[in-house]
Amino acid sequence: MTTVPVNMTKKPEPHETYVHGHHWRSAEDEKDAAKLGMWLFLGTEALMFSGFFCAYAVFRMLYFDTWHESSKYYLNWKIGGFNTLVLLISSFTIVQAIRGAQLGRKMMAFWYLAATNVCALTFLVVKLGWEYLPKIQKGELPGGFFTYGHGPAGTTHDQVFLGIYWVATATHGLHVLIGVFIIGWCMIRTMKGHFGPKNYMFLENTGLYWHIVDIIWIFLFPMLYLVG
Amino acid sequence: MSADHDVSFLKPVGDYGQGGVFSAQWWRGFTTDFWRWATTLDHKKIGVMYLCATLFAFFLGGVAALMLRAELFEPTITQQVTDAAGNVVTKTTGELFPGWQSTQGTVTTNNFYNRLFSLHGTLMVFLFIIPAVPAAFGNIFLPIMIGAKDVAFPRLNLMSWYIYLFGGIFAVYSLIAGGVETGWTFYTPYSTSTQWGSVTSMVLGAFILGFSSILTGMNFIVTVHKLRAPGMGWFDMPLFVWAAYATSIIQVLATPVLAITLLMIVFERTFRVGVFDPALGGDPVLFQHFFWFYSHPAVYIMIVPAFGIVSELIAVHCHKRLFGYKAIAFSSIGIAAVSFLIWGHHMFTAESPAANVIFSALTFLVGLPTAIKVFNWVATMYKASITWNTPMLYAMSFLFNFTIGGLTGPPLAVLSTDIHLHDTYFVVAHFHYVMMGGSVIAVLGALHHWWPKFTGKMYNDKAARWMAVLVFVGFNITFFTQFFLGTHGMPRRYATYVPEFTHLHQISTIGSWVLAVGLFGHLLIFAQSLVGGRPAGRNPWGGLTLEWYTDSPPIEHNFPHEPMLTHGPYDYDLVVPPGWDPADYPLPDPETVRKAHGH
Numbered sequence: 001m002t003t004v005p006v007n008m009t010k011k012p013e014p015h016e017t018y019v020h021g022h023h024w025r026s027a028e029d030e031k032d033a034a035k036l037g038m039w040l041f042l043g044t045e046a047l048m049f050s051g052f053f054c055a056y057a058v059f060r061m062l063y064f065d066t067w068h069e070s071s072k073y074y075l076n077w078k079i080g081g082f083n084t085l086v087l088l089i090s091s092f093t094i095v096q097a098i099r100g101a102q103l104g105r106k107m108m109a110f111w112y113l114a115a116t117n118v119c120a121l122t123f124l125v126v127k128l129g130w131e132y133l134p135k136i137q138k139g140e141l142p143g144g145f146f147t148y149g150h151g152p153a154g155t156t157h158d159q160v161f162l163g164i165y166w167v168a169t170a171t172h173g174l175h176v177l178i179g180v181f182i183i184g185w186c187m188i189r190t191m192k193g194h195f196g197p198k199n200y201m202f203l204e205n206t207g208l209y210w211h212i213v214d215i216i217w218i219f220l221f222p223m224l225y226l227v228g
Numbered sequence: 229m230s231a232d233h234d235v236s237f238l239k240p241v242g243d244y245g246q247g248g249v250f251s252a253q254w255w256r257g258f259t260t261d262f263w264r265w266a267t268t269l270d271h272k273k274i275g276v277m278y279l280c281a282t283l284f285a286f287f288l289g290g291v292a293a294l295m296l297r298a299e300l301f302e303p304t305i306t307q308q309v310t311d312a313a314g315n316v317v318t319k320t321t322g323e324l325f326p327g328w329q330s331t332q333g334t335v336t337t338n339n340f341y342n343r344l345f346s347l348h349g350t351l352m353v354f355l356f357i358i359p360a361v362p363a364a365f366g367n368i369f370l371p372i373m374i375g376a377k378d379v380a381f382p383r384l385n386l387m388s389w390y391i392y393l394f395g396g397i398f399a400v401y402s403l404i405a406g407g408v409e410t411g412w413t414f415y416t417p418y419s420t421s422t423q424w425g426s427v428t429s430m431v432l433g434a435f436i437l438g439f440s441s442i443l444t445g446m447n448f449i450v451t452v453h454k455l456r457a458p459g460m461g462w463f464d465m466p467l468f469v470w471a472a473y474a475t476s477i478i479q480v481l482a483t484p485v486l487a488i489t490l491l492m493i494v495f496e497r498t499f500r501v502g503v504f505d506p507a508l509g510g511d512p513v514l515f516q517h518f519f520w521f522y523s524h525p526a527v528y529i530m531i532v533p534a535f536g537i538v539s540e541l542i543a544v545h546c547h548k549r550l551f552g553y554k555a556i557a558f559s560s561i562g563i564a565a566v567s568f569l570i571w572g573h574h575m576f577t578a579e580s581p582a583a584n585v586i587f588s589a590l591t592f593l594v595g596l597p598t599a600i601k602v603f604n605w606v607a608t609m610y611k612a613s614i615t616w617n618t619p620m621l622y623a624m625s626f627l628f629n630f631t632i633g634g635l636t637g638p639p640l641a642v643l644s645t646d647i648h649l650h651d652t653y654f655v656v657a658h659f660h661y662v663m664m665g666g667s668v669i670a671v672l673g674a675l676h677h678w679w680p681k682f683t684g685k686m687y688n689d690k691a692a693r694w695m696a697v698l699v700f701v702g703f704n705i706t707f708f709t710q711f712f713l714g715t716h717g718m719p720r721r722y723a724t725y726v727p728e729f730t731h732l733h734q735i736s737t738i739g740s741w742v743l744a745v746g747l748f749g750h751l752l753i754f755a756q757s758l759v760g761g762r763p764a765g766r767n768p769w770g771g772l773t774l775e776w777y778t779d780s781p782p783i784e785h786n787f788p789h790e791p792m793l794t795h796g797p798y799d800y801d802l803v804v805p806p807g808w809d810p811a812d813y814p815l816p817d818p819e820t821v822r823k824a825h826g827h
């Protein structure tokens with residue numbers, strides 16, 4: 001009795017038959033280019049957030065006392081710290097997901113991606129439920145919507161601090177949300193067998209995106225919650 | 229590769245039948261081609277679509293400019309006069325646009341004027357000149373010039389085109405739905421507090437356009453790094469590619485800061501964040517820093533690609549190796565670097581004296597790489613056998629105008645003179661000499677230089693030369709007068725002026741008509757060329773860069789085989805241009821070429 005080789009009985013997964021774009025000389029070139037492009041994109045993200053960092057620095061210089069007091073009064077470092085931890089874990093899990101794809105272990109990639117998304121959603125839920133919602137109820141809103149009459153004694157420009165807090169964290173939160181969708185998309189593509197040792201470019205770039213989102217938070221957290 | 233890849237990228241594929249425009253078959257054919265273009269990943273098609281859109285924006289912005297000049301033909305004067313019946317009445321003369329009632333209140337002539345110049349500025353800057361060279365000419369020619377089949381990320385390229393369209397729709401919507409009166413600079417607190425018009429949607433439009441610009445820049449950087457033809461080292465690249473590369477770096481580094489700045493304005497207006505609003509403890513000067521941190525480099529996004537164009541024009545039409553290739557290449561990078569350090573020169577009246585001194589000193593630095601380029605171009609022309617066709621006339625026009633524009637920069641960078649010249653027509657004249665006299669003239673030069681290549685048709689060169697002269701003369705009449713207006717104290721952005729300025733303003737307005745006639749003439753000549761131009765050969769001018777090696781118009785994948793580089797982009801003393809046809813242009817006498825290269 002002759003046996004059919006195992007790999008001939010099953011249809012090849014898409015990643016096994018991947019061909020690079022027609023305008024590339026090799027798959028290697030294509031991958032390098034995608035990575036270079038992604039790094040440039042990360043640069044633009046960092047520069048974009050640097051606008052908030054500059055504004056933060058300028059006003060911290062102008063209204064030093066306000067910055068100091070507001071940070072302690074309005075923000076709870078424990079919540080921020082918890083979220084930092086969650087994001088750090090997610091950075092680790094997404095690296096493991098890429099590893100899974102590189103090793104050709106589909107389910108490993110899938111479940112680590114899922115874990116990453118759980119972390120991301122935890123971050124968002126904590127942010128909305130324990131920070132944004134109470135703040136909205138108490139009127140601790142940016143600039144013109146700020147309810148005067150409460151806040152730490154002796155401060156003058158809480159509304160500017162909160163203004164920067166809101167725009168910076170909301171813009172960051174939006175990036176997390178976009179990440180959730182991209183990672184979800186990666187999960188679908190993983191199940192369809194698009195990623196494997198020969199083709200994990202998209203997954204790797206998603207990982208890079210996710211790292212920059214984390215890194216930006218790593219800057220925002222001490223600036224807003226700890227240093228003030 | 230199927231056979232249909234070897235045909236011109238412009239060739240329609242739909243089956244139009246014989247019934248003409250009114251038959252259903254014609255429309256089926258049209259729909260086929262329409263979808264092919266709308267979903268194309270071909271960089272050349274995307275580039276052509278960009279070209280049409282940016283030129284349309286140029287047209288709209290130009291109409292606004294003519295209206296502005298028309299309003300300024302006479303000063304608006306309101307006086308008490310005694311009419312025939314002996315009653316004293318108030319009479320206003322010299323107003324071109326009457327005011328009207330809108331849902332938001334009375335729109336006066338002055339309001340309307342403000343809207344017009346804001347419309348003019350935003351259209352010209354964000355929708356025309358920033359995307360015109362990189363996104364239009366860069367897309368069509370950059371991949372061909374480095375011997376690639378396409379840009380690195382074709383899908384991203386298509387996406388950035390749609391982002392551009394989307395942003396453009398926002399901008400045009402804002403103009404219809406009330407317009408903005410803030411100027412293209414959106415200075416706070418006016419832009420964050422005014423209830424007039426549609427600042428929010430306009431700013432969002434500019435924000436979206438910024439994304440398109442970033443994506444194009446990223447795409448080009450990666451393309452240049454990864455897709456050069458075998459044998460093409462960095463110093464074998466045409467200078468247009470170097471310039472596009474330097475521009476892309478500025479686009480990628482500067483535009484995100486504009487993005488966040490504009491987003492903050494939107495936040496200010498919708499969520500009243502107050503970071504730029506002094507009433508809430510914010511700082512309006514911070515806005516100016518953010519804005520110019522982008523917008524000063526942005527003026528180099530507008531001019532550096534023009535430098536690249538001029539290098540090509542001069543080399544090809546002088547049939548000569550460019551003098552100082554590396555100096556020109558590196559000066560583009562030098563300009564890109566310095567451009568990030570001098571934004572403060574727009575705010576000499578709003579920042580601290582110490583910052584003023586630093587920014588003033590740094591601003592002078594940017595004159596160096598710029599001057600290096602101009603000297604090298606002039607040195608290239610020395611003893612060359614120049615073909616005086618339209619593209620070459622435009623190169624000359626560029627050198628003349630840009631030098632004036634560049635030399636009027638230093639008086640603005642000197643603190644003691646800028647105090648007087650800031651916010652006057654001198655600044656208006658300065659930046660029109662660099663942006664219109666430089667960039668737009670270079671775009672016109674590029675259009676005439678590459679038209680035969682991407683349409684496959686020649687145009688009437690003699691008529692175009694006359695129009696080039698008209699444009700040159702009209703431009704200089706329009707804007708040279710404005711230097712005098714500025715030094716005499718005419719402030720910018722006003723709908724009227726004291727009667728003493730009437731003569732100069734009238735000369736300027738008449739100049740704008742001459743300019744308009746010239747530009748309109750070009751339009752007619754191009755239209756004639758599309759309909760009845762004689763077919764262009766592969767290499768009508770005798771260029772040596774790779775785009776002259778492929779068909780006119782280029783085939784679907786640019787080259788039948790991947791090109792192998794065998795000579796540098798400007799080796800005119802070593803190789804005979806490919807596809808040389810003596811009917812197109814006479815090859816210069818070899819003896820002259822030899823002498824010109826100093827052998």
Ligand code: HEM
Pocket residue numbers: 413527528530531573574591592594595598633634635636637638640641646649650651655658659662663666667
């Ligand atoms: C030697 C080079 C240059 C120098 C030293 C220079 C210097 C300056 C200075 C100091 C100002 C501010 C004037 C004021 O507002 O009081 C200015 C304005 C301006 N320049 Fe230049 N410039 C140079 C080249 C260019 C180029 C190449 C471009 C564009 C292609 C350009 C575009 C502009 C624009 C658009 C403004 C006015 C912006 C506004 O307020 O709306 N400049 N320039």
Ligand SMILES: [Cu+2]
Pocket residue numbers: 523524527570571573574
């Ligand atoms: Cu500037």
